[in-house]
Amino acid sequence: MPDAVRAELAPQGRLRAALNDANTLLISTRGSDPTGVAPDLARELAARAGATVEFIGYANAGLVADAATTGAWDVAFIGAEPQRAGEVAFSPAYVEIDATFLVASDSPFTRIDEVDRDGVHIATAARAAYTLYLQRTLRHAALVEAEGLPGAFERFVGMKLDALAGLKPNLIADARKLAGARILAGRFTAVQQAIGTPKPRAAAAAYLASFASEIVVSGLLARVIARHQVEGLSIVPAR
Numbered sequence: 001m002p003d004a005v006r007a008e009l010a011p012q013g014r015l016r017a018a019l020n021d022a023n024t025l026l027i028s029t030r031g032s033d034p035t036g037v038a039p040d041l042a043r044e045l046a047a048r049a050g051a052t053v054e055f056i057g058y059a060n061a062g063l064v065a066d067a068a069t070t071g072a073w074d075v076a077f078i079g080a081e082p083q084r085a086g087e088v089a090f091s092p093a094y095v096e097i098d099a100t101f102l103v104a105s106d107s108p109f110t111r112i113d114e115v116d117r118d119g120v121h122i123a124t125a126a127r128a129a130y131t132l133y134l135q136r137t138l139r140h141a142a143l144v145e146a147e148g149l150p151g152a153f154e155r156f157v158g159m160k161l162d163a164l165a166g167l168k169p170n171l172i173a174d175a176r177k178l179a180g181a182r183i184l185a186g187r188f189t190a191v192q193q194a195i196g197t198p199k200p201r202a203a204a205a206a207y208l209a210s211f212a213s214e215i216v217v218s219g220l221l222a223r224v225i226a227r228h229q230v231e232g233l234s235i236v237p238a239r
Contacts, residue, residue, distance in 0.1 A: 001048045001207065008204035009074050009197065010051035017042035017053055018073035020061040022125070022148050025097060025169060026077060026193065028228055030057055037095075037233070038077035040224045041195070045075060045211065060148065062127025068198045075208070079129030080194035089205035091212035093192030094221060095233045099130035100187050102156070102164040102171045105180025112184050115163050116141045123156035124165040125149045129191040134165060137188075149174070167191065169232030192236065213238040 001009075009015055019038055021030050028036035034055055046053035058064045061078040068076070068087040080090040101122070103109050115122065120141035124131045125148050134143060144159065146152040149166050153174050156164040164171065168183065175181040195212055197204040215221040216238040225233055 001050075002203070004203040005207040006049045006051070008201040009207070010046065010049040011074070013051045015042065015046040015049055015051045015053050015075060016056055016073045017045075018056050018058060018064045018067065018076035018078075020064055020078050021057040022060050022128070023078075023193075025167070025230055025232055026095075027057075028230075036228055037221075037224050037230060040227075041077065041215065041221075042075065044215075044220070060125070060127045061129060068196075071198075074197065074204075076196045077193065078196060079191045080196070081129045081132045083132055084196075087199055088196040089199050089201065089208075090194040090196045091205075091208040092239050093194050093236045094212045094216060095225075096190040096192045096236055097232060097234070098168040098187040099133070099166065099189050099191055100168050100171065101184045102166065102175055102178075103162070103182050103184065104160075104178065105182065107162065107182070109163065109184060112186050112188050115184075115188075120162045121159075122163045122165050123152040123159070123161045125152045128166075130165055130167065130189055133189045133191075153177075167232070190234075 019027050021027055026036055026038040042053055056073050064076050064078050065084040101115055116138050118140045121144050122141055123144050126145040144155055146155045149170050171183050195208045
């Protein structure tokens with residue numbers, strides 16, 4: 001790793017990695033020594049920098065993005081959304097996760113394109129990347145936001161809402177809790193996970209872009225995903 005990159009990514013020999021603890025596909029276990037795909041990639045970056053790694057967990061990706069201007073972290077593993085790009089320089093996506101809807105057994109909906117109608121209420125996790133996408137694209141349906149996917153599921157069930165938005169692997173788990181619940185086929189978007197660094201760290205941003213491509217081409221990313229036995233992550237081909 002070049003000195004200019006090391007100075008931006010691991011000042012004082014420490015790389016501070018921000019994690020979205022709500023993303024259970026990338027974060028297997030939380031805490032000061034977390035496990036999962038994202039923590040392993042952070043450790044790889046730290047090793048290349050000859051630095052230690054410090055993990056900083058946040059309840060959602062929005063809080064990670066909010067902290068970009070505070071100097072709280074050096075690298076972050078979150079969804080690359082336009083609303084976050086003002087303060088965060090993102091690498092190309094390295095994995096993506098399909099987002100769709102869960103509906104109750106008696107729902108009239110059979111297709112994703114049927115959900116955006118007047119009077120329809122969709123439970124969703126506040127500040128999730130797929131929620132930001134729905135905020136931009138829905139024309140008729142209304143969002144009912146809650147803290148995290150568990151909170152959104154509670155509102156979906158408790159308020160008898162029309163649909164629950166979420167990442168497909170998580171919705172599969174939620175469907176098992178609700179007799180007859182169905183996941184609509186296809187996706188309304190794919191949340192692309194990237195590696196970010198606060199702007200304007202140009203040297204770090206360029207290095208992370210190269211790193212995101214390298215881990216795909218070399219097979220490192222595939223090995224990390226296999227090691228943690230994660231289902232639901234699709235590797236994005238290197239650009």
